[in-house]
Amino acid sequence: MSALRVVPANRHGRERLYVCRPDGSNVAWYDRETGRVNLLGEDSRDAVLQALKPFLTGPVTVGPPPVPTPAELARLTLHPDDDLAPNRPGEALLVALDRDPAHHRLRPDPRRRALTAEETVGTALDGLEDAGWHTLHSIALPGGDRIHHLLLGPGGLFAVHALYARKTRVRVADPMVTVGRREPEPLLRRLRAVADRASYALTAEVHPLLALTGPADVTITVQPRTVRILQDTELPGLGRLGGVLKPADVEALHAMARDRRTWGRV
Incomplete structure (x- = not known):
């Protein structure tokens, strides 16, 4: 997977970094507050972490988004x-x-x-x-x-x-x-x-x-x-x-x- 972009956004008062494909579709997002990288597909794990590397400030948890309540x-x-x-x-x-x-x-x-x-x-x-x-x-x-x-x-x-x-x-x-x-x-x-x-x-x-x-x-x-x-x-x-x-x-x-x-x- 190549040319992933990192796009900052603020949703519901929480700062997030979205990782997007060239066509604009999301493959993951990083929630700074929880220190969690939410992957929409496990096959994109390495490419997502590489794209986010300059933005990560500490240890993170990586995995699929938590099941909504x-x-x-x-x-x-x-x-x-x-x-x-x-x-x-x-x-x-x-x-x-x-x-x-x-x-x-x-x-x-x-x-x-x-x-x-x-x-x-x-x-x-x-x-x-x-x-x-x-x-x-x-x-x-x-x-x-x-x-x-x-x-x-x-x-x-x-x-x-x-x-x-x-x-x-x-x-x-x-x-x-x-x-x-x-x-x-x-x-x-x-x-x-x-x-x-x-x-x-x-x-x-x-x-x-x-x-x-x-x-x-x-x-x-x-x-x-x-x-x-x-x-x-x-x-x-x-x-x-x-x-x-x-x-x-x-x-x-x-x-x-x-x-x-x-x-x-x-």
């Missing part, structure tokens, strides 16, 4: 249009604002405050990835409801609702939540209902969590039933939770949750 297979077969993983925090609001940016001309658009809350909370949750957590954003449910953020990790599953409360007093009297001088609303009841729908879709317990962004003060008359209430600055502490799900279970649930079709039956 069921979660990896589900991800690989998922159509891009059905994959929710690329959703940005506040995806639905971003789309709505792009379609109708002048929704309120005479006063501030409340959607922009809601977007700020979802982006703030989403950024904090995305920061838990290194601790073995995944976050999916802006999951639409039948009937118009939406899960702002779905957090999956070693400590379980959480349906997270982001609420803008910057420099405002928040009062919680289950199920009512009052932000500043606004009228109280039964937000905790709705959040529990959304978490129940998520539990049904994933056949796993999903806990409701209310995330308050930047409140001046929070008063909770009685600790709400089943609902966890945190400020956005407290969200990184969720990374210390564990003992509920094994890594393989987290990956399997993430593969199921990122499929848009999972949510069509709730």
